Every structure is written in C-alpha cells, then in structure tokens.
Amino acid sequence: MSTTRQLRGGTRWALSLNAFLVYLFFYAPIALLVFYSFSDDPLVGRWGGFTLGWYRDFGENQEVQNALSVSVKVAIISTLVSVVLGTMAALALERYRFRGNRFFDALLYLPVIVPDVTMAVMMLLFFTEGLSLVNTVFGTNLAKGLATVSLSHIAFSISFVSIVVRARLNGMNEKLEEAAQDLYASRWQAFRHVTLPQIMPGVVGGGLLALTLSLDDVVITQFVSGPGATTLPVYVFGLIRRGVSPLINAVSVVMLAASILLVVLSLVAQRARGESAA
C-alpha cells in the first residue's frame, strides 16, 4: 500500500502555487541582481542596454581587488586552522571520556548560538585589551588587521566544523579503530589510515562550511578588522552606504557564483566519497 495520499484537485493546485511562490521569492531577487549587473546605466534598477563594464570595473578597481585578496587569504587560513582544531576537538569529545567532558561539549555549541553582534563585541574587546597588553609588555606596535580577522573567523568556525565531524564520527563503527590497533597500527596510524578516511566527508563538509562562513561574514569582521584588512563583504557593505552602483551587483554576482561553486564542489566531493565507501 502506498502511503502517499491522493490529493484532491483543489489542494493539489494550491500546493503547486505555494511551491511556485516560494521559488519565486527565493530566485526573483537573484535574477534581478544578475540582470542589472549587465545594465549599462549608473542607477541600479534601470535598464540601459547590455554591458560587461561593471565586471571590468570589478577587475580593475584596486580597492575591490585588495578586499578580494584579503577575503581569500582570511578564508584559506581560517578554514585550514579550524578544520584541524575542530576535527581534533570532535575526536577528543567523541572518543575519550575525561573529566568535564560534558561541560566542554556544551561550551562547543556556544559560538553557534551566540548572536553575531555579541560575538563581535566580545572579539573587539578581547583584541583591544589583548593587543594593548602585549604592546605594553613587549613594547611592540601590533594592531588589528588580517591576523585578528583570521583569528575571529577561526573562533566561530571551529564549532561548526566539530559539530559536522562529530556527526560523522558518531556514525562510524569504533570497532574499526580497535581492529586497526589489533593489526599493529599505532594510534596515529589507526587515525591516519582508518579513522580519517571514514570521517573525511565530515571533514570536507565542515571545511566548506567554514570557508562559506568566512567568505560571508560581515558583522564580526567589521568589528575586528583594521585598516588594510577589509574583506569583500565588508567593502560591499561600505559601498552601499556611499550609494548604490551596479558595481555592487557585479561584485555580488561574483560572490554568488563562488558560493554556488563551493556548494557544487562539496556535493561532488561527498558523492565521490559515498561511492568509494559503498
């Protein structure tokens, strides 16, 4: 017996309409964004004929290029570090029972639920105090910049990575690690040859999540970045305040394309792992 209920004509029609409206709501803004990024008119929302000019501007504008390069650097650094630390945290919490295990467990979720603004203020305070302390003690002249932005991105990404990796670890047969040890693997070898390949989809997924979060973040970055450490989203945010131009559309379309590419990559990566594990 099929469990799918037969829908009567009216209901079915209403549901279809609902789905259509939802998709329209999702994708109409994207379509508009893309559409006007090709419009040869300095005012957003007015069609002035087709042009690739805004994309040329994007390529030639030194400020945009600087912001882009900061974004990419921060994203790569924070992803790499948070993947390593987040995976290690997941392993520690999942595989070892130690005092305070549950407490750390709860603490790990905190950055996920703390509002961005709160996180941003905490980070700002922490870096301001921290840097002035370091500068007084060591006589240095450190200031906020690429490093502080990267550190704060690492701080919030670790939680996400370790949550994703833990889900994967949880589903893994832990007898596999014992089997590896029984077959003369040291702890490190057991991790390297058995555990890591098993949790790889989680690690890759967590990494892509960290990458996306880092490339997206405006609020926290704005608080902790210094001069010369403006990321692309923060730059766009600044542009808007100065007045909207279709250059923003072009930048946004590029960011959108990058995000879509990341999602596709993650799907492909997980598909490939899934097949080789099946």
Added chain:
Amino acid sequence: MGEGLSDQSLADYAGVSAVAIEGVTKRFGDVVAVDNINLDIADGEFFALLGPSGCGKTTTLRMIAGLEFPTSGSLRIFGDEVGTLPPDKRPVNTVFQNYALFPHMNVLDNVSFGLRMKGVEKKSAATQAREMIELVRLDGMEKRKPSQLSGGQQQRVALARALVNKPKVLLLDEPLGALDLKLRQDMQHELKSLQRELGVSFVFVTHDQEEALTMSDRIAVMHDGKLLQVGTAEELYDQPVNRFVADFVGQTNLIDATVIDDEMIALANGTKIKAPNPYPGGTKVAMSLRPESISIGAPEDVPEEFRPTSLHGVVQEMNYLGHSHVYTVGVDWMPLEVRTNATPTSIKYEPGTEVAIWWDRRSDWVVPDEGYSS
C-alpha cells in the same frame, strides 16, 4: 608457531601455555564482567569460551587481545606477562564480531593492512596477502570492497586479515554468529581444518553450545563472569559440575532430588533411585538425564536390572523427527523428554499410553543444585 624460532626457543616453548590466565578479574565500575578466572590454553589447541550472552566471554577475549586491561590478575602469552601491553605489541590477532572490515579498503588492502603496519614492504605484503586470500578461497575478489561481498565472504576476509600476520594465537568473537545455518555449518568445518593445517591456537567465543561441542578440543563454560568448568566436549556433556553446565551443554532432563546416602537419592515425589554420588545426605541436588539415554516401554517390560532406575508415567506428546521419536512423558510431578531411535521395528507409544521409562545407572549424573561454582 612463528617462523624464525630457533630450536632452543622451540624447546623453551615446550610445555608453556599459549595463554595462561591467573586470577584475572575485570570490573567496569560496579559490574564485575570477569570474576577471578584461571585458564590455561595449550599451543595448537582449538579452545572455546562458551556461555550465555553477557557472561564475560568477549571481555575475556579482549583482555587477551589487549583491547581491555585486567583490573587484577596475571595474563601471559607464551610465558610473557602481557598485563597492560597495548594490542599492537601482542602476537595475537582477532576476528571481530561482525568482522569490522575497513569499508574504504578493498579486500587486498584489508588483508595486507597488518603487514603494512608492521613495516613489511608493499610488494611483499601484497604477495603474502594474495596467498592468504587464496587459502580462504577468495582469489579473484582482491579488488572488491567489503560491501560487495556476502556475509560468508566477509567472514573469510576477516579470517585472512588476521591470519596473514601469523599470530601465535587467533582470537575469534562469535565469528559465525551472523551467518545462516547452512553456511555456518560449512564454515565450522573450514575453520576446524584451517586450524589443524596451521597448528595455531584458536580461542573461539560462542554462545552456541552445539557449535562449541562440535568444533573444540576443549571448552570453558562461563556464567556471570565466572568460569564454571573447563573440559573436553565429552567431559562437559557426561560430567557437568553443576546444574547450570548440565542445562546449558546439550539437552537434558533435570530432576530435583535430595541425597539419601552415597548410593541413593530421593526424587521430588519421594521415589528412591539408585544414583551413586559424592554428596552428604540431605544435600539438594539435581539428577541430569539425557533424553537419548532413557528407554521407554510397557510398564511390565522393564528389564530386571533397570528396576532401581525406572519410573512410571504417561505419554503426553510424541513427535517424529525422521531419525528419532521424541516423547514427552509425564511422571508424577514433571514432564521428561525421551528420545528413541526410530527404526522400522520400533514401537510407537501414542499420547495417553501408560509407559515405564528406565536408564542405565551409569548414564545419570548428579549435580549440586545450588551455587554455580563447584
């Protein structure tokens, strides 16, 4: 036995147990999983750890493997105290329950894993692995992933993966538990002949008494973390040390009784039966009578010499099993199972018939009723 041993060390091994367990206890918090057991497993022996689920078999095996450390006691492998030595430092390998094959590796990589970890160079590891894969008759499957194999084939991979390392002792945790009956019986034979061929000690965990009886040189019966009895299949079957072993190993009728003197016991209804026993008068005991050692016949047909070991009853049920008839005979206070060979000439007794049952005095066995340790 390992390859590179000199004659001298071979001589040293003579008489040394493969595994010697002395006063080993394992606690998990309040749970005593293994309770002060003593066990010697000889080199080249097929040894079974038998007992119901939760009795501590797996824990015992894991302590030998080094995956669990004893709370107290001594554990030696070929004379060397292994105590808290980690698993990768012990000359034993394990076939895990449900196999624990590495899902992301193909058969060849699974089997050569142990050799690779020991530092054997890749080509030579592959060659040895292939030989082992051939031995368990999986040639041609080297490139398959575990998920592309049947349960029986996975079982062979697990076996090959352990044996390729030439362990001095192979530990197997319910290795046939996941297989269906026919395959299980085939694998029992294969395992047994493999063990004979290799001459390695096998320590085999099972809750299936029939499996333990058919395969093992010796069997240890466990219950509630305690070791009740160690012996050959015949010893366990014919001379169980207590009620639990009698009941668990093979099928039997356990008749409550009280000792009168060293020759006689009184059954629950007062019937006095000749049953030599070592217990003081008044001891509560159980008499174990195997269904196949009981004869059945008309009440007037009881042979003279079996009169002191006979009872009267009524047939309650009769089942024909092809090669035998299984009767349920109600004596005064309990039903007894009786099994007779079914031959063309044998008489059948229909339900309701009054019958006598009798047995040879040497085929009953009196066990203490209370306390599981002897």
